[in-house]
Structures are given as C-alpha cells and as structure tokens.
Amino acid sequence: MDAAATQQTEPVTPPEAVTEGADREVVDLCSKLIRFDTSNYGNGKSNGEREATEYVAGLLDEVGIESTLVESEKGRTSLVADWAPEGVDTSLPPLMVHGHLDVVPAQAEDWQVDPFAGEIRDGCVWGRGAVDMKDFDAMVLSVVRARVRAGRAPRRPVKLVFTADEEAGGDLGAFFLINQHRDLVAGCSEAIGEVGGFSLTIRDDLRLYVVQTAEKGMAWLNLIADGTAGHGSMRNDDNAVTELAAAVARIGAYEWPYRITSAQQAFLDAVSEALGVELSTDDVEETLARLGSISRMVGATMANSANPTMLQAGYKHNVIPGQATAAIDGRTVPGGQQEFLDTITELIGDKVRYEFAVNKPAIETEFSGALVEAMQTCLVAEDPGARAVPYLMSGGTDAKAWDRLGTRCFGFAPLKLPADLDFVGMFHGVDERVPTDSLEFGARVLDRFLQQA
Numbered sequence: 343m344d345a346a347a348t349q350q351t352e353p354v355t356p357p358e359a360v361t362e363g364a365d366r367e368v369v370d371l372c373s374k375l376i377r378f379d380t381s382n383y384g385n386g387k388s389n390g391e392r393e394a395t396e397y398v399a400g401l402l403d404e405v406g407i408e409s410t411l412v413e414s415e416k417g418r419t420s421l422v423a424d425w426a427p428e429g430v431d432t433s434l435p436p437l438m439v440h441g442h443l444d445v446v447p448a449q450a451e452d453w454q455v456d457p458f459a460g461e462i463r464d465g466c467v468w469g470r471g472a473v474d475m476k477d478f479d480a481m482v483l484s485v486v487r488a489r490v491r492a493g494r495a496p497r498r499p500v501k502l503v504f505t506a507d508e509e510a511g512g513d514l515g516a517f518f519l520i521n522q523h524r525d526l527v528a529g530c531s532e533a534i535g536e537v538g539g540f541s542l543t544i545r546d547d548l549r550l551y552v553v554q555t556a557e558k559g560m561a562w563l564n565l566i567a568d569g570t571a572g573h574g575s576m577r578n579d580d581n582a583v584t585e586l587a588a589a590v591a592r593i594g595a596y597e598w599p600y601r602i603t604s605a606q607q608a609f610l611d612a613v614s615e616a617l618g619v620e621l622s623t624d625d626v627e628e629t630l631a632r633l634g635s636i637s638r639m640v641g642a643t644m645a646n647s648a649n650p651t652m653l654q655a656g657y658k659h660n661v662i663p664g665q666a667t668a669a670i671d672g673r674t675v676p677g678g679q680q681e682f683l684d685t686i687t688e689l690i691g692d693k694v695r696y697e698f699a700v701n702k703p704a705i706e707t708e709f710s711g712a713l714v715e716a717m718q719t720c721l722v723a724e725d726p727g728a729r730a731v732p733y734l735m736s737g738g739t740d741a742k743a744w745d746r747l748g749t750r751c752f753g754f755a756p757l758k759l760p761a762d763l764d765f766v767g768m769f770h771g772v773d774e775r776v777p778t779d780s781l782e783f784g785a786r787v788l789d790r791f792l793q794q795a
C-alpha cells in the first residue's frame with residue numbers, strides 16, 4: 343500500500359498488520375481436532391464427526407458466532423456459520439471458507455505415534471488429519487476467534503463451512519448441503535479450502551505456492567458385458583467374460599494423450615521459469631520430478647486416465663455366466679469428459695456397455711482477479727520469496743459441490759513448508775504431520791487475506 347492510499351482509508355489498525363493472536367491458538371487447536379477420531383471408512387461408516395463438529399461449534403460460540411448443524415444421517419454432521427460482524431461490508435457477496443472434519447482411517451501399528459493423539463514432537467503436530475485437513479480447520483478457527491476478540495471484521499461477510507464425509511466423496515456432507523440445505527450455503531462468489539496454498543521450494547529466495555484452481559473429474563464407470571450363459575464344456579462364441587476381459591485389457595493398455603489445461607499450462611510455465619529450463623511435453627514429467635513429490639500429483643493431471651479396478655463374473659468353474667462386470671476408475675481433465683467417453687465407447691466395442699457409478703465432472707476457475715491478487719500480496723507479506731501459481735489437482739474435494747452453486751473455488755490453505763518435507767506424501771500417508779511454524783505462518787497469511795479478500 344502506498345502513502346496516498348493510506349491517507350484515504352481510515353482503519354483503526356493498519357491492514358498490513360496481523361491481528362493480535364491470529365496464530366496463537368492454531369497449533370493447539372490442530373492438535374485438539376486430531377484427538378477427535380473422525381475416521382471415514384466409506385459406505386456410510388464413520389466415527390466422531392458429530393463430536394468434532396460440536397467442538398467446533400463450541401469454539402465459535404465462545405466468541406459469539408452462532409452455528410447451524412445439519413445431519414445427513416445420524417452422526418454425519420456438518421456446520422455452517424455466517425460471520426458478518428459490525429464493520430463488514432455487507433454490500434459484498436460472502437466468501438466461503440470451508441474445511442472437512444473427517445479423515446481417512448489410520449493403521450496405528452504403522453505409525454511412530456498414536457495417529458489420534460495430536461502429539462507435538464520435533465516441531466510438528468503429528469496425527470491423522472494434520473495436513474488433510476485439520477491444519478486448515480485450526481487456522482480458520484484461530485484466526486476468526488482472534489479477530490472477534492480484537493474487534494476486527496473481515497472485509498466482507500464470511501461463510502464458515504465445516505463438513506462431514508469429504509473423504510468418501512461428500513454425498514453425506516457438502517453434496518447433502520447443496521441438495522438439501524441450499525439456502526445455507528448458496529450465494530458465495532468465491533470459496534477457499536483445500537488442496538493448495540502450500541509451498542514448493544525452488545531456491546532459498548523462491549518458493550512457489552500452488553493454488554488449486556481446477557480439479558479433475560471423476561467418471562467411475564461400471565462396464566457390463568451380456569452374453570449367453572451355458573455349460574463350460576461347450577463352444578460359446580458369446581461369452582461375457584471373454585468380451586469383458588478384452589474390453590478391460592484395451593482400456594488398461596490405452597495411452598491417453600496429453601491434454602494441457604490453462605491451469606496446468608500456467609503451472610508448467612511458472613515451473614519452467616523458476617527452474618530456468620524449457621519444458622516440452624516430451625520431457626515434462628522428468629522436469630517435474632525435480633520438484634519432488636508434487637510431480638506425483640501434477641503428473642497425473644496432464645491427461646484423462648482410466649484404470650480397471652474390479653472384476654466380477656461367474657459362480658462355478660464349469661458354468662459360463664450370462665454377465666460379467668468391471669469397474670473403471672476414470673478421471674477427466676477439465677473440458678475432457680466427452681473425449682473420455684467417446685474413447686471408452688470405442689475401446690469397449692459393441693458387446694460391452696458402460697454406466698456411471700460416480701459422475702462428478704472436473705471443475706476449473708481462472709487464476710485472476712482481486713482474490714488471486716490478495717493471495718499473492720498476503721503470501722509475500724509473510725514470505726518475500728513467495729510466488730503464487732495455479733495448479734490442477736488430480737483428486738476431488740468438496741469444491742465440486744460448491745462449484746455447482748456458481749462459487750469459484752480455490753485451494754488456498756497457506757503453509758510455508760521446509761524444503762525437504764514430502765508434503766504431498768503426507769496426504770492419507772503414514773506419520774502425517776505438519777510443522778508448527780507452518781501452521782502459524784498459515785494463520786497469519788489467512789488473517790491478512792480476510793482483511794483484503
């Protein structure tokens with residue numbers, strides 16, 4: 343901010359200052375949230391979401407923010423709270439700040455620590471959810487509580503959303519909210535949440551902070567082959583197993599062509615500039631490997647993909663079954679779904695058909711505008727070597743639900759990470775942990791961001 347601009351505004355506290363105590367509670371809250379075992383086993387089975395959500399509601403209630411709790415099924419609880427204190431510009435549409443409270447399960451015997459103890463050791467908070475995503479949940483709570491205590495309103499209204507069931511696709515969390523409680527969550531122009539905002543160290547004085555602006559779609563397909571049932575000793579030229587197996591093999595062996603989206607291209611350009619190398623699509627994966635584990639995440643986003651994952655047919659060795667089925671985990675780049683389905687149709691041939699088990703198309707938003715500028719400014723204020731870059735993520739998040747409301751979604755959960763931490767490997771990994779410094783950094787960036795966003 344220049345001097346002239348400073349004179350025109352009249353904030354009690356200059357916007358460039360971080361709110362007193364914004365990062366004070368973040369480590370403790372992250373550790374406490376991890377102690378709620380909110381394991382989501384899929385197929386509707388989970389633990390602890392209700393208890394964790396009530397704990398969050400209590401933390402907001404302590405500072406006078408009222409929450410609405412909704413349940414899709416018993417114990418599958420999500421929370422929505424509108425925070426629009428005095429001083430907020432109510433003429434602006436709300437910003438959604440969202441996080442899920444469920445986690446994937448953890449096998450305790452594989453870990454160095456109890457995954458649900460929230461232990462703080464060697465400068466890190468350890469436990470399931472430390473990076474996915476109780477870290478960001480804790481940042482949000484720490485910052486909001488500090489701001490209320492300091493009497494500092496965000497620039498515009500904030501809609502806080504904490505969801506159940508993200509780790510199983512969100513049907514009992516975010517998608518339940520948009521389908522059954524649309525008024526609670528509608529109306530936000532933009533949203534921030536996972537998975538992005540963390541740093542990749544290029545040099546001591548340059549870190550790329552990858553902001554997620556797009557995610558691949560999920561096109562989970564069931565393949566079905568119908569044939570003529572019969573005795574296994576007879577000739578049968580209409581064997582469902584044979585037809586299905588051939589179709590599955592063709593899909594598995596297919597090499598999907600590169601389809602570079604605009605987010606992907608912007609990421610590759612930034613990497614190429616930062617590393618000082620030319621990137622051509624031929625050697626792009628090799629160059630990305632120099633960035634460490636992010637290459638695993640980015641490498642999977644250059645093209646559509648389809649992996650056979652399950653096969654089912656028959657019940658007896660000498661009986662040819664009338665039907666055989668297979669499951670395909672298909673992932674599509676933004677704008678790539680039609681090409682994906684056309685290719686699948688060609689690969690499976692006439693005798694096999696497909697139906698969707700899950701159809702959640704890819705989403706994408708532009709990496710531009712005031713919100714993106716605020717991200718860059720707030721990162722640089724805490725890390726002069728920061729450069730925000732967009733990227734396309736291979737997995738899916740609750741953003742796919744909010745996108746259906748017309749909300750532009752960004753993965754922006756800021757963390758300045760040590761260069762040697764295999765951060766991407768922490769997601770759903772063993773010994774998941776997050777440095778306490780990184781959490782405090784994230785809280786300060788988020789605090790600045792709420793001032794400007």
Ligand SMILES: [Zn+2]
Pocket residue numbers: 442474475508536
């Ligand atoms: Zn997550």
